[in-house]
Amino acid sequence: MNTSEQNKPIFPKGDPAIAEYFTGQAWVKMLVPTGTSLNTSVANVVFEPGCRNNWHTHPGGQILVATHGIGYYQEKGKPVQLLQPGDVVQIFPEVLHWHGATPDGEFTHIAIGTNTQLGVVNWLQPVTDEEYSGLRSAK
Amino acid sequence: MNTSEQNKPIFPKGDPAIAEYFTGQAWVKMLVPTGTSLNTSVANVVFEPGCRNNWHTHPGGQILVATHGIGYYQEKGKPVQLLQPGDVVQIFPEVLHWHGATPDGEFTHIAIGTNTQLGVVNWLQPVTDEEYSGLRSAK
Numbered sequence: 536m537n538t539s540e541q542n543k544p545i546f547p548k549g550d551p552a553i554a555e556y557f558t559g560q561a562w563v564k565m566l567v568p569t570g571t572s573l574n575t576s577v578a579n580v581v582f583e584p585g586c587r588n589n590w591h592t593h594p595g596g597q598i599l600v601a602t603h604g605i606g607y608y609q610e611k612g613k614p615v616q617l618l619q620p621g622d623v624v625q626i627f628p629e630v631l632h633w634h635g636a637t638p639d640g641e642f643t644h645i646a647i648g649t650n651t652q653l654g655v656v657n658w659l660q661p662v663t664d665e666e667y668s669g670l671r672s673a674k
Numbered sequence: 675m676n677t678s679e680q681n682k683p684i685f686p687k688g689d690p691a692i693a694e695y696f697t698g699q700a701w702v703k704m705l706v707p708t709g710t711s712l713n714t715s716v717a718n719v720v721f722e723p724g725c726r727n728n729w730h731t732h733p734g735g736q737i738l739v740a741t742h743g744i745g746y747y748q749e750k751g752k753p754v755q756l757l758q759p760g761d762v763v764q765i766f767p768e769v770l771h772w773h774g775a776t777p778d779g780e781f782t783h784i785a786i787g788t789n790t791q792l793g794v795v796n797w798l799q800p801v802t803d804e805e806y807s808g809l810r811s812a813k
Contacts, residue, residue, distance in 0.1 A: 574789055645784075650711075
């Protein structure tokens with residue numbers, strides 16, 4: 536494989552994410568669906584700059600593998616974490632959190648839904664501009 | 675992120691794989707361990723050219739996400755599949771299979787262990803040179 540091939544994203548950008556649960560534009564490419572005996576889903580998610588998902592929880596948990604760009608991950612009541620390519624986040628069942636891009640660039644992660652026989656996601660309120668911009672001044 | 679940064683692998687190569695279960699050299703970087711409430715493990719695996727793991731099964735299944743190079747995946751009694759970056763394989767519980775590199779280049783995949791509360795892997799016999807080279811003539 537030559538260098539120019541390695542530069543390409545390995546997944547297509549996928550379908551627009553459900554707008555109700557995101558601030559800004561994201562795209563989701565499902566790679567492994569829920570509902571199989573693996574009890575695990577896999578999706579590639581691309582966030583445009585400034586985009587983040589709503590506060591949410593996963594009944595069975597989730598694992599994020601950051602692959603391109605720089606992202607944010609925050610659990611309720613904890614400092615935001617910067618995610619760089621190769622960073623991995625373990626999100627345990629029922630932990631309230633959100634994730635997304637920084638204001639300055641697109642961010643991509645693989646999202647692995649775990650124990651999906653327990654349910655996939657419970658969406659809550661958006662991450663407000665105040666919450667999101669507060670992160671930047673705290674850096 | 676500039677182009678030269680995107681060219682780098684996003685995970686370190688990790689530790690040498692357990693030689694007993696591989697023909698040739700592989701490296702494993704554990705990203706998420708077994709034994710948590712996520713019931714899911716994640717590892718990055720790099721196979722040198724010609725390297726493959728033994729025939730094996732997973733009590734809870736496994737998902738492979740091919741990321742660099744070209745690989746092989748084969749289930750017992752079925753034709754070999756060529757894996758290219760972005761290809762995803764769902765391996766259901768107790769399905770006998772092996773995976774590895776082609777003879778011509780290094781191959782890397784992310785391995786997601788599913789339902790790990792049921793166990794991780796049961797190793798069987800090596801993939802012989804005859805089995806492996808038989809694939810090439812069948813292409």
